[in-house]
Structure formats: C-alpha cells, structure tokens
Amino acid sequence: MPPTSDPAGERSQAHGALASASRVHILNLLRGSGTPLDVAQIAALSALHPNTVRFHLKVLVDAGLACGRTDPQGASGRPRLVYTATTDGFGAKHPDHFQLLAEIFASYLAASTTIPTGLAEEAGRAFARRHQRPSPPFTGVSADEAVRRVVAMFAELGFEPELDRAGQDLQIRLHACPFLTLAGKYPEVVCSMHLGLLRGTLAELGAPATATSLRPFVEPHLCVAHITPSTEAPSDAENLPSVGKA
Template structure:
C-alpha cells in the first residue's frame, strides 16, 4: 500500500515548502538550534529581510514542519513569536518496530538467497511498486523537472526529508533521512535498489521523458542523493555551461 498523508492540497503545500531553497535553509537552521528562534534572529542568520522570513515561516508552519509559540515572560509589550522545528531522528533513537525487524530479516535473506542478482530483483520490485501502488499520481506527460517535483513530494510523505536541487546538467533529490536506514546500511544492495526501482517506476508512471537516473547511497555520511540527468528531449533542459 502506498503511503499517503492528508489531502491533495496538504501534499501540494508540503511540496511547495520543500521546493524552496530559502525555506529549506530556515528549516535547517531551526532544526540545529538548541532553543526556539525569533523572526529577527532567523533573518540575521539567513541574511534575509524579516518580511521574507515571516512569509516563509507562515508556509512552513502551515505545512506542519515548524511550530510557533509566544515568548514566555516578555520584557515589555506584545510577546514575540518563537519558532522551532524538530530535528530528524538519529538512527539510534528510531523505534525498533516489528516492521523494521521484519524488513531486516527479509532484506538479509533476499541478499543471500539463490544465485540471482539481489539488487536486480530488488530494483524490479521497486519499479513495480512505483508503477502499481501510486494510483493517484497524475499521469499526464511531464518534463523531468516536473516529475522530480512530484517524486520529491512522494519521498517527503515517506519520511525521507528530501530537498530538490537543480543544475543545468541535472536535478538532484537529496535525502536527508531514511525511514529504513538501519536496514539500508546492512543491506544497501537490496533496500537502496528498491528505492532506485521506485524512482524509475514513478518516472515511467508520470510519462516523463527518458532520462538517466542514479541513486548514490550515502554520498555523504548522512545523505543519499538521486541524480536525474536533463535529457535533450526535455523541453526544460538547458545546454551545459561552457
């Protein structure tokens, strides 16, 4: 069963937040701050105007990614609003659910069973998942960029805390969290291959232009990155820089 949260409007709101670099920056700053922050403090750290920060915080709050609370015991006048955002859970603090244990057992067994390539079989399973389970995903023809936006939203709903990055040559979806991280680190050839297949299945379902796609597990110690090349048939593709 595909993971779904909220209404279409709510998912669109979450996607809009994640697609904004300034909002992602504000969210990152709040997540690492040991105390709640005011709009003025955030504006100073991010080098933004307070009006701009207020606008983006409203969107983050509406999407449920940031919470606001009045300042306790203000020195004078109206209390200021304080903003906070929960940090992603570290692997050692994640719930060791029955689902996670079952996933670990299955991944380990699949990785060692038979002579077939487990990564190939895992990718095929992920592709089938993307083609069959996301039945309410729009299927009108999409550019690679539009498809990447939709994939970013889907991965946000699944708990990957994604951020979409763009260059003239490619689109990157940086995954700052993985809900399956303990299992993925033990059996990346299975778990990460499933996610690669899922990406390719969703791209096919969206009727996106053919493109090269790679998923690099742990490109940094804490993030995985999906790379989607801009294909020449993509109307939004741009020529590489000289």
C-alpha cells in the first residue's frame, strides 16, 4: 500500500521550520538566488556560522521547503553540496492557471456584491478555521507565540514578513505579496481576505491579541498588519476596522 500523506502534519512541520527568523532569512536567500548556494555562500550572506547554517538547512530540507544536491563542479574539482528552495504545489507548477483562477474569483466577488470586503474577509477566516483549528484540549497561546506562528504562516505563503515592535503594538511588515497584481486590481477582495486570514488565525489560536488593521501598499511593495495585545482572546465574530484603516 502506498504511504498516505498527512497535510496537517506537513503544514505543522513547515510552520515549525519557519518559526526561526534565521531560517526564514536563509529560505529567502535561496528563493532569491538565481543559482544554488552552498553552506559557505549562505553563511557569508546571512552572517551565520557554517555549522548553524547546516542545522537550519537540515530543518528546511526535512520540512520540504528546500532541497540539496551534489554539484560536481565544486572548487578544485571536488563535489560540493548545494541547496535550492523547493517549488512544489499547484501554484508553482502552473502559475498561469493559478493566477487565472484567482482573478476569476476576485473579479466576480468585486462585481457581484456591494460589500466584497466583508465576504472576502470571511473567506479568509474560513480558511484559517479549516487550517489552524487545534485539537482539543486547548487552552490558547500567548500573544508572542501567536504572532510567531502568524509570521511563520505568512513566510510559508511567500509574503517575506518582518516583525516590528512599536511599544505594545506589533507590526508585521509584508514585503512580498504573492498576489501583488491582483491586489492592485482588487484590493477590497485580496487584502480583505488576507486580513481575514490573520484575524481568523489569531482567533483559532485563542491568542490574547487583535489584528486591528492591514494597510495595503504603504509602499509599492509593502503592506503592514497591525496587532495589539489584549486582555481577552479575540472572537471570530469581532467587528473591527477593516483594510486600509489604522
């Protein structure tokens, strides 16, 4: 019998791999490089010790986010081990089909209702409920732990997130939107869906934190999500300012 896959387990392992800022940085280096990188190159680019780089690479490879192979054209004719980011998944293999499907959905939602923001946000919440719901018994996590998981989730989705603390308020700066073109055409749909994903994830984690807003296009390639710690865990039915409102 062929082995069965465990999507929830694979997703959990990927989130765990991306819980480290250093691993996120290494993965972004691999994604941004036009050629495979070896340990020495990654160490130089990341300012990490080669042994630390090897440890982080093993975690990324085990999570399926990176892969290594032997390059026979190493220095002095000796083979070396080089790494690349993986490109598995429907969107990576069929980008044109994926973008077409996303645009059909976004354009239909934007044109068929007078409140696309609310429906798009609820779609994001629904996705979070399906993919983040914990197994009982469950007592919730701290605000810091929840934010760590949210940052890991956005990193896995390709947003290149950066956590910025401003007093009690937290900002997640999203430097790369996988749906940038669509977000420019239909921000009321795409950005609201991402806000719903953020709010729904915090609610499912039972975190004492609230996503107060997501400000799109603060800069041409930068969106900023604002999270505020609270004394009570957020409700999935909370009614808060939406996209574009601080």
